[in-house]
Amino acid sequence: MEWLLPIQNLLGSAWLPIWTVVKIMLIVGPLMIGVAYLTLAERKVIGWMQSRIGPNRVGYFGLLQPLADGLKLLMKEIIIPSGSNKLLFVIAPIMVLMPALAAWAVIPFSAELVLTNVNAGLLYILAMTSLGVYGVIIAGWASNSKYAFLGCLRSAAQIVSYEIAMGFALVTVLMAAQSLNLGDIVRGQHGQYGMLNWYIIPLFPMFIVYLISGVAETNRAPFDVAEGESEIVAGFHVEYSGMGFALFFLGEYANMILIAFLTSIMFLGGWLSPVPFLPDSIVWMLAKVAFVLFLFLWFRATFPRYRYDQLMRLGWKVFIPVTLVWVVVVGAWMQTPYWLW
Amino acid sequence: MPEIKNYTMNFGPQHPAAHGVLRLVLELDGEVIQRADPHIGLLHRATEKLAEHKTFLQSVPYMDRLDYVSMLCNEHAYVQAIEKLAGIDVPVRAQYIRVMFDEITRILNHLMWLGAHGLDIGAMTVFLYCFREREDLMDAYEAVSGARMHAAYYRPGGVYRDMPDTMPQYEASKIHNAAAVKKMNENRQGSLLDFLEDFTRRFPTCVDEYETLLTDNRIWKQRTVDIGIVTPERAVALGMTGPMLRGSGVEWDLRKKRPYAAYDQLDFDIPVGKNGDSYDRYLVRVEEMRQSNRIVKQCITWLRANPGAVMTTNHKFAPPARESMKQNMEELIHHFKLFTEGMHVPAGEAYAAVEHPKGELGIYLVSDGANKPYRLKIRAPGFPHLAALDEMVRGHMIADVVTIIGTQDIVFGEIDR
Numbered sequence: 001m002e003w004l005l006p007i008q009n010l011l012g013s014a015w016l017p018i019w020t021v022v023k024i025m026l027i028v029g030p031l032m033i034g035v036a037y038l039t040l041a042e043r044k045v046i047g048w049m050q051s052r053i054g055p056n057r058v059g060y061f062g063l064l065q066p067l068a069d070g071l072k073l074l075m076k077e078i079i080i081p082s083g084s085n086k087l088l089f090v091i092a093p094i095m096v097l098m099p100a101l102a103a104w105a106v107i108p109f110s111a112e113l114v115l116t117n118v119n120a121g122l123l124y125i126l127a128m129t130s131l132g133v134y135g136v137i138i139a140g141w142a143s144n145s146k147y148a149f150l151g152c153l154r155s156a157a158q159i160v161s162y163e164i165a166m167g168f169a170l171v172t173v174l175m176a177a178q179s180l181n182l183g184d185i186v187r188g189q190h191g192q193y194g195m196l197n198w199y200i201i202p203l204f205p206m207f208i209v210y211l212i213s214g215v216a217e218t219n220r221a222p223f224d225v226a227e228g229e230s231e232i233v234a235g236f237h238v239e240y241s242g243m244g245f246a247l248f249f250l251g252e253y254a255n256m257i258l259i260a261f262l263t264s265i266m267f268l269g270g271w272l273s274p275v276p277f278l279p280d281s282i283v284w285m286l287a288k289v290a291f292v293l294f295l296f297l298w299f300r301a302t303f304p305r306y307r308y309d310q311l312m313r314l315g316w317k318v319f320i321p322v323t324l325v326w327v328v329v330v331g332a333w334m335q336t337p338y339w340l341w
Numbered sequence: 342m343p344e345i346k347n348y349t350m351n352f353g354p355q356h357p358a359a360h361g362v363l364r365l366v367l368e369l370d371g372e373v374i375q376r377a378d379p380h381i382g383l384l385h386r387a388t389e390k391l392a393e394h395k396t397f398l399q400s401v402p403y404m405d406r407l408d409y410v411s412m413l414c415n416e417h418a419y420v421q422a423i424e425k426l427a428g429i430d431v432p433v434r435a436q437y438i439r440v441m442f443d444e445i446t447r448i449l450n451h452l453m454w455l456g457a458h459g460l461d462i463g464a465m466t467v468f469l470y471c472f473r474e475r476e477d478l479m480d481a482y483e484a485v486s487g488a489r490m491h492a493a494y495y496r497p498g499g500v501y502r503d504m505p506d507t508m509p510q511y512e513a514s515k516i517h518n519a520a521a522v523k524k525m526n527e528n529r530q531g532s533l534l535d536f537l538e539d540f541t542r543r544f545p546t547c548v549d550e551y552e553t554l555l556t557d558n559r560i561w562k563q564r565t566v567d568i569g570i571v572t573p574e575r576a577v578a579l580g581m582t583g584p585m586l587r588g589s590g591v592e593w594d595l596r597k598k599r600p601y602a603a604y605d606q607l608d609f610d611i612p613v614g615k616n617g618d619s620y621d622r623y624l625v626r627v628e629e630m631r632q633s634n635r636i637v638k639q640c641i642t643w644l645r646a647n648p649g650a651v652m653t654t655n656h657k658f659a660p661p662a663r664e665s666m667k668q669n670m671e672e673l674i675h676h677f678k679l680f681t682e683g684m685h686v687p688a689g690e691a692y693a694a695v696e697h698p699k700g701e702l703g704i705y706l707v708s709d710g711a712n713k714p715y716r717l718k719i720r721a722p723g724f725p726h727l728a729a730l731d732e733m734v735r736g737h738m739i740a741d742v743v744t745i746i747g748t749q750d751i752v753f754g755e756i757d758r
Contacts, residue, residue, distance in 0.1 A: 050469040146350050150372070150739070222463060222560055231740045233356065304560045305463025307740040308372060 023115050027104050035253040036066035042297050049301040076242035081143060084239065088142035093240065093247035096135030100254040103128035107261050108183045110271040110282040121182040122174055125262065126167060129217065132255065133159040136219075139248070140236035151235020154225045154308050161315035162216040168323035169210040172203050172330045173266045186270035195274035200267040202333070205326050207267040209319050211295070214259035216311065218252060220296055222303035225311055256296055257289065264288035347375050354383050358461045358743040361753035363727075365742070372738045377731045384757040392717040396683030397423055397497065400717070405491035407702075407719065408755040411450040412482075413442045414697045415755075416495040421601060421693035422704040423497040427686050429658050434644065435499035435651040436603040441640035442485070442494065443602070443695070444633040445537075448544070449478050450698035450750075451630045455551060458623070458747035462564050467554050474547050477540050484508055484533045497684065498653030504644065506532045534641050541638045548630055555623070565620035569733040569745040572617060579732070580725035583700025584625045585749065589617030595696035607639050619748040626750075629698075658684045683712040699723055699750050721755035 008015045040055065040062060047054030055062030080086055106121040108114040118124060133156060140152020174180055176199050177188035191197030200207045216223040227235040237248045264270055264285060271285040306314070333339050348369040353359035362383035368376040388407060392400040404419045405412040417439055424431060452471040459467035479489040484505050486492035494501050508529035513522045528539040555561045571581065576589040586593055594611045596604040612628035614621025652659045660679050661672040688710040694703035700722025707716040726749045733749075734742050 046466075050466050051473055052469060146348070150350075224463070225740070231358065231743050301466050302554070303464065304459065304555070304558065304564055305740075306560055307564055307738060309738065310560075310563050 020115075024105075027115060028101060031101070031104060031254060031257065032250070034257055035250055036070065038253050038257065038293065039069070039249070040066050041293070042300075045294065045297045046301045049298070070246065073242055073246040078242040078244055079239075081145065081239050083144040085142040085144070088138050089239075090244070092135050092139035092142055093237075093244045093251070094135070095138060096132055096251035097247045097254070099128045099131035099135075100251040100258065103258055106182055107258070108186065108265070108270065109285060111183070111187075111280070113282065114183060117181065117183055119179070119181045122170055122180040122185070125182075126163075126170065129255070129258070130159070130163055132251065135251070136236050139240070143236070143239040145239050147232045147234070147238045148236050150232050151227065151238070154232075155219065155236055158216060158219075158223065158225060158308075158311060158315075161312055162213040162319070165209055165315055165319035165323050166213040166217060168320065168327055169203075169206040169213065170266070172206045172323070172327055173199060175327070175330055175334065176203065182265055186265055186272065189269040190272055190280075192276055194272075194276045195269065198267065198269040198272070202330065202339075203267065203326070205322055207263070209323055210267065211263060211292070213315075213319065214263065215296060215299060216315070218255045218259055218296075220252075220256065221300040222305050223311055224305060225308045231305075256293060260289040260292035260296070261285075263292045268292075352742065354380075358746060360457065360746060360751045362757075363746065363751060363753065365730075367739070367742065369739070372740075374734045374737055374739070374742060377734045377742065379727050379730050381727065381753075381757055384753040386758065388758045389717050389719060392714055394713065396712050397686060397714065398683055400714070401495065402491060402493040405493060406754055407721065407758060408450075408697065408699060408723070408752045409490065410453045410752055411446045411698045412490060412492055413439075413446045413494060414450075414695055415702060416493070417443055417602070418693055418695040418697070418702045418704045420495045420497045421695065422691050422706040423658075423684075423686055425693050426689055426691040426706055426708055427497070427658060427684075429498045429653050429655055431499055431602075431653060432650045433603065434503075434647060434649040437640050437643050437647075438500050438504065438651060439495060440603045440607065441537075441637055441644065442482075442492075444636045444640070445478050445481060447633045447698045448630050448637075449475055451626050451633075452478075454626060454698075454747075454750045455623075458744075458750075459555065461743045461747040462561065464554060464558075464561065467551055470547070470551060470554075474540075474544065477536075480508070481533060481537055481540075484536070496652065496659065498655060498659040499651045503651045504533045508533060508536050534645060537637060538641050541634050541641070544634050545631060548627060548634075552627060556627075562620060564740075564744055565623055565748070566618055567616070568619040568737060568741050569748055570616060570618045571729070571733065575729075575732070576617065579729040581700065581729065582722050582725075583697065584622050584629065585700060585726055587612065588614035588622035588625045590614055595694055595701060599694070601693075601695065603640075603643075606643075607636050609633075609636050619744055622748050685710060685712050686714075694720070697722055699752070699755070700726070702755070719755070719758055721758060723749070723751050723753075723756045727751055727756055 011018060043065075044054040044062070055065040058064040058068045080089055103125055105115045106118055106124050108117070136155045136159070137152045140148045140155070143149075173185060177185040179185060179188065189198045219227060227237075232238075237245060240248065268288045271280050271282055273280045273284055350367045350369055352365035352367050354362040354364040359365075364380040364383065366378040366380065367374055386406070388403050391403060401416055401419065404415040407415045423429070452475045456468035456471035459465070482492050483489045486494040486501065508531070510529055511517065511522045511525045513519045517525065528536055571579070571585070571589045573589045573591050576586050576591060581589070582593070590613050592611055592613050595601070596609075597611055609632045612625045612632065614625050656672060656675040661675050666672045666676045686708040688708055690705070690707045692703055692705045694701050701720065702722055703720035705718040705720065706714055709715040730745065730749065733745050737745070
C-alpha cells in the first residue's frame with residue numbers, strides 16, 4: 001500500500017476513519033452485488049433442477065433481473081399497517097440487515113484481505129449472527145398480525161436452539177485451531193497435504209451440524225418454518241412491502257453468504273489450495289463459498305419443509321448431543337499423539 | 342387468575358394452502374389446533390339450480406366445472422344418470438373411450454394433487470415435475486375435444502366423436518427453433534392413441550421420479566406419517582369415499598364393486614392403506630396412478646383392435662347423421678327436435694355414481710319428462726371429507742392442517758358446486 005502514503009500524509013489524523021470507510025465500502029459493495037446475483041443464481045439453479053429455465057427476459061440470461069427486482073421494490077409504496085407499532089415496524093428490517101452486514105468486518109477473504117483482524121473474531125461473529133433474530137422478533141411483534149406473530153415465535157425458538165448447536169460446533173473448531181482469530185483458524189489448516197489438513201477431516205460431524213444449523217439459522221428451506229409460505233403465508237414479514245420487504249431478503253441472503261464464508265473458513269481451509277502444488281488464493285475461497293451456496297439452493301429444491309416441533313427435536317435431541325459428544329472426543333483426541341492437525 | 346383464551350386465527354379464504362377458497366376458523370392453543378371450523382360457500386355457483394333451467398345437454402359443460410381438475414369423470418356421472426333414466430345403449434367403443442379418459446383424468450387429478458400436496462409441505466420440485474406430465478395429458482384432452490381442461494366431450498349415448506388420427510404439432514417460434522420443435526413433435530407423429538401409448542410407456546418412470554423425491558424422504562415421512570389418522574370405522578361413518586376411504590384400509594371402489602362402463606373387462610388392482618394416515622393416502626394415490634396407467638394401456642390396445650361407432654343410434658338422444666337427415670323425414674324431425682328443444686328424458690329418477698378420483702361422485706336426477714331436469718343433486722365426494730376436517734386436525738399443529746387439507750384433495754368447485 002505504498003502508493004497510498006501521500007494521501008495518508010495529506011489527510012493526517014482524518015486518514016484512519018476515511019480509509020476504514022473506504023474499506024467498508026469495498027466489502028459492502030461487492031457483497032450487495034453478490035446478494036443480488038445470488039437471487040438470480042437461486043432462481044436459475046432451482047429452475048434447472050425443476051426442468052424450467054428461470055428468468056431470461058431482462059438482459060442476457062436474465063442478468064439484469066436482480067436490478068429490475070431491486071428497482072421495483074424500491075419504487076413500491078411502503079405500507080405501514082395502522083395497528084402496528086410504527087417505530088419498531090420501521091426499525092425491524094434495519095435490525096435484520098445491520099448485523100448481517102456488521103459480521104463481515106472480521107471475515108478474512110485471503111491472507112491479507114481483512115477489514116479488522118481481531119483476536120476474538122469467532123466470538124464477534126457469534127454475537128453478530130445472534131443479533132439478527134431480534135429484528136425478526138420485532139418485525140413479527142410490531143406488525144400486530146397473527147400470522148406475523150406466529151412466524152416470529154417460531155423464528156425466535158428456532159434460532160435460539162440452533163445457535164447452541166452451532167456454538168458447540170464452533171467450539172471444536174477453536175479447540176483444533178487454538179485460536180478465535182479467523183485468520184489463524186485458516187492458517188491452522190495449512191499443511192503439506194493440501195485438503196487433508198482441513199478441519200473437515202477430523203471435525204466432519206461438526207461440519208454437517210454446522211452446515212445444517214447454518215441453513216436453519218438463515219431460515220432457509222427445509223427449515224423455513226418462520227416464513228412457511230404455505231402455512232403462515234410469509235410469517236414475520238407478511239405485512240412488509242417495498243423496501244422493508246427487500247431489506248429482509250437482503251439480510252437473509254447476506255447471511256447465507258456469510259454462513260458460506262464461515263463454513264469455508266472453518267472447515268474447508270478458507271483461501272488455502274486443496275492440493276499442495278497450486279498456490280493459495282482468494283479464488284479458492286470464492287469457489288468454496290459458491291459450492292456451499294449451491295448446497296443451500298440444492299436443499300431448497302429437494303426437501304419438504306420440517307414441521308416446527310420436528311425442527312426443535314432435531315436441534316435439541318440430535319444436534320446438541322452430537323456436538324457435546326464430539327467436543328469431548330476432540331478434546332480427548334487432541335491429548336493423544338494421533339491428532340495430526 | 343386471568344382466564345387463558347385460545348388464539349383464534351382466520352385461515353383463508355386467500356391462503357396459499359387453502360386450495361381455492363376454503364376459509365377455516367382455527368382455534369389454537371399455541372400452535373396446536375383445538376378446533377377447526379370450515380366455512381364454505383365462497384365458490385357457490387348454483388350448478389344444481391342452473392341445471393334445472395337448461396336442457397340436459399347444456400348442463401354437460403357445467404359438470405366440467407364441478408371438480409375442475411377431474412373434468413371428464415364428472416361428466417361421466419352425469420351422462421350415466423341420463424342414460425340410466427332414458428335407457429340408452431352406449432356403444433362399447435364409447436364405453437372404452439370413456440374409461441380411458443376417466444383414467445387419464447384420474448392421473449391428471451392425482452398429479453395435480455401430488456404437486457399441490459408436495460408444495461404445501463414445502464417440496465416444490467415435485468409440483469413442477471407433475472405439471473410436466475400433466476401437460477401431455479392435457480394435450481390429449483385438447484386433441485380429442487379442442488379444450489385443454491373443460492372438455493365437454495361425453496354425451497348422453499356416447500362421446501362427441503372418435504379419437505383423432507393426428508396430433509396437433511408444435512410450430513417453430515422465437516423461443517423454439519426448428520430442431521427443438523422437431524424433437525418436441527417426435528411423439529406426436531401418429532394418432533392420439535400412439536401419443537398416449539408413448540405416454541403410458543414413459544409415465545411409470547416419471548412416477549418413480551416423484552417417489553424418489555418423496556416416498557423414502559425422512560422429512561416427507563415425518564410430515565405425513567401419523568398425521569390425520571382416520572380409522573376404517575370412522576371413515577365409513579363419516580361418508581368418506583375414494584382414496585380417503587381406501588387409505589384407511591377399506592377396499593371399496595365403485596369400479597370393482599359396482600362396475601360401470603367397461604371396467605369389468607379390465608384388469609387392475611385396488612390399492613389400500615393400512616394406518617389411515619396421510620402417508621398411506623399418499624401411497625394409495627401414487628399406486629392408483631400406476632394402476633390408471635395400466636388401464637389406459639389396456640384401453641389403447643382394445644380401441645386399436647375394435648373400430649366402430651362411438652354414439653348411440655337412438656336419435657331421440659343423439660343427433661342423426663347429416664346425410665340421413667337430408668333424406669329421411671323421421672331423422673329430420675329428430676334433428677329439429679334435438680336442436681330446438683333438446684332431448685326429453687322420460688319421467689322418473691335415477692342415481693348414477695362413478696369412482697371419481699376423489700371418491701364417489703353421484704348424480705341424482707329427477708325428470709318429469711320435460712327437456713330439462715326437474716331436479717339435479719350432486720353428491721360431491723369432497724364435501725364429507727371437508728366435514729371431517731375438524732375431527733382430523735384436532736390436536737395437530739398448524740403445519741399439519743395444511744398437510745390434512747392437502748391429503749383430503751379438496752377442490753372447491755365440487756364442494757360449493
